[in-house]
Amino acid sequence: TQKQIAIYGKGGIGKSSTASNVAAALGEAGKKVMLIGCDPKSDSSITLLGGRRIPTIMDVVRRLGNPDGVREDEIVFEGFRGVKCAEVGGPEPGVGCAGRGIIIAIQLLQKVSPSIREADVLMFDVPGDIVCGGFAVPITKKMVRETYIITSGEYMPVYAANNICRGLNTLKTPLGGIICNEREAANEREIVGRFAEALGVPLLACIPRSPIVQQCEREGKSVLEAAPSSDIADVYRQLAAKVLTEKDNKVPEALDDGYLRDLTRQ
Amino acid sequence: TQKQIAIYGKGGIGKSSTASNVAAALGEAGKKVMLIGCDPKSDSSITLLGGRRIPTIMDVVRRLGNPDGVREDEIVFEGFRGVKCAEVGGPEPGVGCAGRGIIIAIQLLQKVSPSIREADVLMFDVPGDIVCGGFAVPITKKMVRETYIITSGEYMPVYAANNICRGLNTLKTPLGGIICNEREAANEREIVGRFAEALGVPLLACIPRSPIVQQCEREGKSVLEAAPSSDIADVYRQLAAKVLTEKDNKVPEALDDGYLRDLTRQ
Ligand SMILES: Nc1ncnc2c1ncn2[C@@H]1O[C@H](COP(=O)(O)OP(=O)(O)O)[C@@H](O)[C@H]1O
Ligand SMILES: Nc1ncnc2c1ncn2[C@@H]1O[C@H](COP(=O)(O)OP(=O)(O)O)[C@@H](O)[C@H]1O
Numbered sequence A, B: 001t002q003k004q005i006a007i008y009g010k011g012g013i014g015k016s017s018t019a020s021n022v023a024a025a026l027g028e029a030g031k032k033v034m035l036i037g038c039d040p041k042s043d044s045s046i047t048l049l050g051g052r053r054i055p056t057i058m059d060v061v062r063r064l065g066n067p068d069g070v071r072e073d074e075i076v077f078e079g080f081r082g083v084k085c086a087e088v089g090g091p092e093p094g095v096g097c098a099g100r101g102i103i104i105a106i107q108l109l110q111k112v113s114p115s116i117r118e119a120d121v122l123m124f125d126v127p128g129d130i131v132c133g134g135f136a137v138p139i140t141k142k143m144v145r146e147t148y149i150i151t152s153g154e155y156m157p158v159y160a161a162n163n164i165c166r167g168l169n170t171l172k173t174p175l176g177g178i179i180c181n182e183r184e185a186a187n188e189r190e191i192v193g194r195f196a197e198a199l200g201v202p203l204l205a206c207i208p209r210s211p212i213v214q215q216c217e218r219e220g221k222s223v224l225e226a227a228p229s230s231d232i233a234d235v236y237r238q239l240a241a242k243v244l245t246e247k248d249n250k251v252p253e254a255l256d257d258g259y260l261r262d263l264t265r266q
């Protein structure tokens, strides 16, 4: 069966860099992958497409006036190692709802793109700053079976991660694990390890903060493409392998805010 | 006439610390101030209330089952220098809409709290990570006449600030100015100064990154209360005075993303 996952986390924590590098690693391992960016920044797939920003689904729909008549090749683009990329695009600033956009995008992809059904792995890259019904749409539309949350050892990203767990609990959706994207805060691995343990889910990876990631990003390439023999490329490969393995379907219970403050104040 | 303002910015950039310290400074200057926190974190007023977290309006409404019968003293609390504090509370994680909550809260406050009309200054503290119709509610419900955006010199907060300008442009709402809350990034004051200049609005303050702010926060007090003779208390006083002055009503035009990348890559 198709692996349907979503990657959530606070803005700027490293969702897109992690999702695109994991997608590239899965592609390298021979899997058919589709990556759907749901962040209004629409930058989930840039490093899979040689630095190119693709038209967002909402831009194409707004230009045509309605979703009918949109062709697959106008909204789905093939990137590194055959990864299929699509960007939802953001709400009309100040007036729209991010959730409405994601609903329209999913319905359109289901109509025009065989990849959304045929991919071995379907990945959604979703912001977790605000845990509202809008950003839960990939889950409520039954396109996601398990989620992964990216955090660092600092209070704000951990707070956001915990709030995402509250949403997952309301929606009875499993959390496959926590991914630490390091910011070089003190005791970071220990803090995030204890956070994952308290939630009862595995800490799947600690991705070091590395200039290689930013350098590859500047070249418009994933680490898997631009630095395939680097240590950090292997970190993403190992994470990709862990994402593929079956896990207990643990629906998280959010932790107490006081605990998070103490944990990150170390 | 009542000064009706909103403070927007990316999560974690310093909206609440700035809003509560400016509110305290306005209170010290004899103004009647009401501060309404619209961030799901509901931590806008903690340092005005001696470190106490007050019940959110959404919690009170959910507990009673409907907004009728809620009394003012259940949702509005008086803090340092008489500042009236209210916290909207977040959406039901994963299902609700932050905008719905803000609408319910504003309607309820207008019914039960004379302060919302009688305050000299009405301030909304609103997250700007996602610029959707939900977080524009204080503006669309005509409770805000001018806005202020907080940023640092780093790309992500500047990107969020620019996206907020896109929303303000759609809503034809003036931007009173940019506030730089320093993160000690290289050339920060210059970068944020040029950003404000490119938008055609003043850079109202550069708030230094100071351990005093965090120290006071840990004591559950504003800088105005716990460190009134510090330099940084004066920075907030000067900012409060600038907020009170009349400005040109400039509706911002968002800048090009490429310009933002170049600007912050200095
Ligand atoms: N492991 C890492 N090492 C160094 N820089 C990183 C790492 N992960 C992410 N970054 C950088 O952090 C920034 C934000 O990451 P991004 O993936 O865009 O976050 P998000 O998608 O969560 O908003 C990017 O510029 C990226 O290059
Ligand atoms: N000028 C400053 N100097 C030092 N720390 C600051 C400053 N401004 C904010 N902070 C700290 O940054 C953190 C985030 O600030 P906060 O006001 O809660 O952000 P927001 O409301 O935008 O999410 C807080 O812990 C606060 O103490």
Ligand code: SF4
Pocket: A096, A097, A098, A099, A100, A130, A132, A133, A134, A135, B096, B097, B098, B099, B100, B130, B132, B133, B134, B135
């Ligand atoms: S559901 Fe979420 S994205 Fe949609 S308008 Fe409400 S807060 Fe904004």
Ligand SMILES: [Mg+2]
Pocket: A015, A016, A017, A039, A041, A043, A044
């Ligand atoms: Mg991203």
Ligand SMILES: [Mg+2]
Pocket: B015, B016, B017, B039, B041, B043, B044
């Ligand atoms: Mg805040």
